[in-house]
Amino acid sequence: MSEDKRASFGGKLSVVLVAAGSAIGLGALWRFPYIAGKHGGAAFLIVFLLSIFVVGIPAMLAEFAVGRKSRKNAVGAFRQLSKKWSWLGYNGVLGALLITGFYYIVAGWSLEYLVNSATGLLYSSPVSFTEQFAAFQASWRPAFYAVVFILLTHIIVARGVEKGIEKASRIMMPALFVILIIMAVRVAFMPNSIEGYRFFLSPNFKEAFTSETIMMAIGQAFFSLSVGMGCMVTYASYFKKNNNLVSTSLNVSLLTLLVSLLAGLVIFPAVFSAGLQPAEGPSLIFITLPEIFKAMPLASLWSTVFFLLVMLASLTSTISFHEVLTAYFAEEFKLSRKWGARITSAISVLLSLLTVYCVFDFDFLGVKATGVSFMDVFDYVSANILMPLGAMFTCIFVAWVMERNFMRDEITNYGSLKSYVMPVVVFMLRYVTPLLILYIFFKNLGIL
Numbered sequence: 001m002s003e004d005k006r007a008s009f010g011g012k013l014s015v016v017l018v019a020a021g022s023a024i025g026l027g028a029l030w031r032f033p034y035i036a037g038k039h040g041g042a043a044f045l046i047v048f049l050l051s052i053f054v055v056g057i058p059a060m061l062a063e064f065a066v067g068r069k070s071r072k073n074a075v076g077a078f079r080q081l082s083k084k085w086s087w088l089g090y091n092g093v094l095g096a097l098l099i100t101g102f103y104y105i106v107a108g109w110s111l112e113y114l115v116n117s118a119t120g121l122l123y124s125s126p127v128s129f130t131e132q133f134a135a136f137q138a139s140w141r142p143a144f145y146a147v148v149f150i151l152l153t154h155i156i157v158a159r160g161v162e163k164g165i166e167k168a169s170r171i172m173m174p175a176l177f178v179i180l181i182i183m184a185v186r187v188a189f190m191p192n193s194i195e196g197y198r199f200f201l202s203p204n205f206k207e208a209f210t211s212e213t214i215m216m217a218i219g220q221a222f223f224s225l226s227v228g229m230g231c232m233v234t235y236a237s238y239f240k241k242n243n244n245l246v247s248t249s250l251n252v253s254l255l256t257l258l259v260s261l262l263a264g265l266v267i268f269p270a271v272f273s274a275g276l277q278p279a280e281g282p283s284l285i286f287i288t289l290p291e292i293f294k295a296m297p298l299a300s301l302w303s304t305v306f307f308l309l310v311m312l313a314s315l316t317s318t319i320s321f322h323e324v325l326t327a328y329f330a331e332e333f334k335l336s337r338k339w340g341a342r343i344t345s346a347i348s349v350l351l352s353l354l355t356v357y358c359v360f361d362f363d364f365l366g367v368k369a370t371g372v373s374f375m376d377v378f379d380y381v382s383a384n385i386l387m388p389l390g391a392m393f394t395c396i397f398v399a400w401v402m403e404r405n406f407m408r409d410e411i412t413n414y415g416s417l418k419s420y421v422m423p424v425v426v427f428m429l430r431y432v433t434p435l436l437i438l439y440i441f442f443k444n445l446g447i448l
Contacts, residue, residue: 006071007161008238015248017169019235020255023226024176025317026106028259029310033267034284035220039213042203045264047214051221052253055436058428059227059391060249062398065410067236068245073327074230077237082401088393092230093328095386096321099229100344101351101378103321104153107314108145109286110307112136117303122290129290146352150345153318157326158341161238165319172312179309180262186302187270196269219440224256226317228387228394230324237327246411246419259313266306285310322348351378384444392437399429 009015036044070077074096075089116122125132136142156164187193226232239248267284274292293303322344330340355374398407407426411419 006238008240009166010162012243012248014166014170015239015243016251016255017173018166019232019248019252021169021173021316022231022235022320023224023252023256024173024259025226025313026103026310027220027224027226027317028256029263029313030106030285032220032224032260033263035216036200036264037268037271037284039216040203040210041199041264041268042201044213044217045200045261046203047217048221048260049257051218052225052257054428055218055433056221056225056227056256057249057253058425058433059222059395059437060225060232060252061245061407061411061425062394062429063227063232063391064236064239064245064249065398065407066394067233068239068241068243069406069410071237073237073331074233074324075328076331077233078397082397085393085397085401088390088397089230089233091386091390091393092228092233093324095229095382095390096231096324097347097351098378098382098386099321100325100348101355102375103314103318104146104149104348104352105142105355105375107149107311107318108142108147109136110310110314111145111149112141113286113290114304114307114311117300117307120300122303123294123299129287133286143353143356146356147349149314149318150348150352152315153322153348154341154345156315156319157322157344158338160337165323168319169316172316176259176309176312176316177262179305179312180259180266183302183306183309184262184265187266187273190269190273190296192273192275193269196267196272197265199272200264200268215440215443218436219444222391222437222440223383223387224260225253226320228389228391229321229382230328230390231320233394234324234327235320242413242416244413244417246421246425384441388437388441388444392434392441395429395434395437399426399434 009018032048036048066077066081070080072080073089074092075086078089079086113122122129122132127135156168158164159167187196222228236245239245267289270292271284271288274295276288276292289306290303293299293306296302322341325344325347326337326340328340329335329343330337333340335343351374355378358374407429408419408422409415411417411422411425
């Protein structure tokens, strides 16, 4: 596809909203609260904030530069800049592919709970929320809702970059923020909510700043910004030449931080008001929060609003990795965009069904496990191997392999912009960010 015919995002606001939509997903609303709850609340928040700037923004800038310079899909981008490094594009595509194998499942859970909240079924059932969640997972419904979520994503992506992805982001992202603010205001009036604010905003430096807290915060910052799986490379290929990459990455990071902060301001006051523990784990959203809503007036309404929020956040993310695969199939195999989207959706359905229905025993090099699901495998490989390696080697690629003026030209738009942060960015990309990502990589594998 020639550069003059390639689609592009309309304006600066669209660029920020689309890229932020990729970053803001279940990681901010589902993973961040329970990880922060386990690792000190406010202390975790401070390290997370610092990690966004030390790890996230440099890695995002590197991917933006590769994508906009090449104006290609993830594989085509690296191949055009250096054929020897085209494997890095395949790494991103494979990461996006494996994520489809489990992300749609969890996203489908939000649809189930949205429907049940809106119809009143969630609160009319005589069984506990734990039993409801277990019964739901044991039924056919996770597969059904995963397929529905894939179809929703397909409809948006198949409509194109401007009429589909950009238009949807301009609607969903503001709606997401409005719902978050409404929920944050509502829980502020719950009894004993002040304890939740104290936990989340007042750090206990002596007890909470541990090596594990720092490691988890760096990892959360890295994954929150959706780098390492081709999303930002693909989206940046639709950026216009005059887009300011530094301000875009900064705005996307600040929006991601804001959503995480608002999520904490919703979750922790509600949890403390109900007398529960903040470190409830992954079940926090689907088991603990319905219990909290039950004690509130108009429980079904507030539960519906919250799971609508989770659904929107999930959809903005599924659009991004669907687009990574759609662009890859369409451009690499010379297909129409609609056929690229159809192939992607078909593969997503197959992987989701595999995840729901297939469980196996694992025995490799002395490591044994029983009852392993493909969700566990896809999650582990993508989050702990492919994404860290993708982000780390992208930093190495732009800082050490490409010519020294590559990042300077992209950050300054070939001299039309002044960038006082250029030396800092290059230093971070060369020495700091790759080493921190490598540390997280070894930590996740249990080597350190």
